[in-house]
Amino acid sequence: MPELGFTSSMEVYQLPSRHYNIQLRYSKPTSKQHRFRHHGSKGNGANLCELQLWSHNSQVFAHGCSLQMGTMRPRSRKLKVLSFGHGRSSLPNEYKLATQLVVKGAKVLVLEKYVIPGGSSGYYERDGYTFDVGSSVMFGFSDKGNLNLITQALAAVGCGMLVIPDxxxxxxxxxxxxxxxxxxxxxxxxxxxxxxxxxxxxxxxxxxxxxxxxxxxxxxxxxxxxxxxxxxxxxxxxxxxxxxxxxxxxxxxxxxxxxxxxxxxxxxxxxxxxxxxxxxxxxxxxxxxxxxxxxxxxxxGGINYPVGGVGGIAKSLAKGLVDQGSEMLYKANVTNIIVDQGRAVSSN
Known part of the structure; x- marks a missing residue:
């Protein structure tokens, strides 16, 4: 085939960083509940180890991990789902699954390594202007069909966005x-x-x-x-x-x-x-x-640009999750997945 005809020319918690190792039981598609066991020092965020995890359709958010959580607040409430990794490429799928669980009553904790929703491919602001980082050609805003993942995710948490058809x-x-x-x-x-x-x-x-x-x-x-x-x-x-x-x-x-x-x-x-x-x-x-x-x-469905920039997608979805009773934690980096014989492990 011929070559191309061109050439490439919410609030941020500022608390001390601590490291926790959290191990999970092997997560298979059942409704069985699992508990985290804490293997780190006590103090800020230690109650995270008391979370309960639901496996859901083989798309369990936490597969077993060592978590570097630099901005964890102390908490004792038990949550159902731990979710991490919500950059621009995975944003619609990850948030859609998270919002589906939220509307079914699950309490979701979303861990984001960056300081804003959407990860490092979100947006930045300078002198009153907002600039996109990453893709600005957005699919998934249609009001019909089954491939409008962004629309579905926003609707699940009662949010919507104004868009400009291109x-x-x-x-x-x-x-x-x-x-x-x-x-x-x-x-x-x-x-x-x-x-x-x-x-x-x-x-x-x-x-x-x-x-x-x-x-x-x-x-x-x-x-x-x-x-x-x-x-x-x-x-x-x-x-x-x-x-x-x-x-x-x-x-x-x-x-x-x-x-x-x-x-x-x-x-x-x-x-x-x-x-x-x-x-x-x-x-x-x-x-x-x-x-x-x-x-x-x-x-x-067409290409539709959200008013305020593509960073507003992640912000709207994050707000919807929080409004439904779940939480977002920023600067909470997942650094490793702990496996034993090819499986995620845990202790009761």
């Missing part, structure tokens, strides 16, 4: 005076694409047709843990065609599918660029399911 995702400036706008409206996008490459019209329609086939299959499923067997069986019996479609395209990449229908090197290079800007890999390294989700959701 009429175009990207404006490409490519060699040979080729300029391509990725319009929010799919028909407009396809019309412009086929006008630039009229000899590849059928190939373009077939390639993006496959993208929509994969996207529609994924969007029809309720997204839960892939480690939960019951979820797999239920989804298969409810949506057998969609599940088989995803299984068929699971081992395939976007580059091979594109080459099946398209021969023009410049157009293939453009599809390379489409994949590269969202994942820093070209089409041959881009899984077809992932490529389809990105290339179709920008038209299905």
């Amino acid at each position: 009429p175009t995702t990207v404006h490409y400036h490519l060699p040979d005076n080729l300029y391509v706008l990725v319009h929010r409206e799919y028909s407009k996008f396809i019309s412009e694409r086929t006008s630039k490459f009229p000899h590849e019209k059928q190939g373009i329609l077939k390639f993006y047709g496959v993208c929509w086939k994969v996207f529609n299959a994924l969007n029809s499923l309720e997204l839960k843990s892939l480690e939960e067997p019951i979820y797999h069986f239920r989804q298969f019996f409810q949506k057998p065609v969609e599940c088989l479609t995803l299984a068929y395209y699971l081992p395939q990449n976007a580059g091979d599918i594109a080459c099946k229908y398209i021969q023009d090197p410049q157009l293939l290079s453009f599809i390379d660029a489409e994949c590269f800007i969202v994942s820093t890999v070209k089409a041959l390294q881009k899984p077809m399911i992932n490529a389809s989700m990105v290339m179709c959701d920008r038209h299905y």
Whole structure:
């Protein structure tokens, strides 16, 4: 495949840092309760060792860990779930799962190593202005379908955000005076694409047709843990065609599918660029399911920019969790996962 046509040119608790080793029992998908046992010094935050943990759909937040908690308040209340790691890439999934547990009555403690919600890929402020750090092209704000994870997470804790719909995702400036706008409206996008490459019209329609086939299959499923067997069986019996479609395209990449229908090197290079800007890999390294989700959701749900910046997403979700009775702790870094014979360990 041709190379790309371009070159890369809440409050913060300021308490003394202490170190605690916390061990957990092996967490499997049951409703069994577990207790933490403290193996560190007494003092600030020692009662954290009395937490109880629920395993949930094989997505237990705490897998067994040695925690470096530099800003822990003393607490004696028993919590149900310990969650850590909520940076920008995992933000929608992690917060969605946390909020689902919160609304079901679980008390969640979220440990964030950074000083603000969203981690180091959140935002910063200078002279009254707020600047994004990391991605500013946000998927997941749609009000329809099952892939709108941010909308679902916000709704679960009673929060919402004003967003500004973006009429175009990207404006490409490519060699040979080729300029391509990725319009929010799919028909407009396809019309412009086929006008630039009229000899590849059928190939373009077939390639993006496959993208929509994969996207529609994924969007029809309720997204839960892939480690939960019951979820797999239920989804298969409810949506057998969609599940088989995803299984068929699971081992395939976007580059091979594109080459099946398209021969023009410049157009293939453009599809390379489409994949590269969202994942820093070209089409041959881009899984077809992932490529389809990105290339179709920008038209299905659209790209929406939250008013106040993307840092407001994490702030809103964190506020919602706290309002529901759970807690956020900052500068609480998980430094190690303790395992014994391949399993997380604990003592009653």
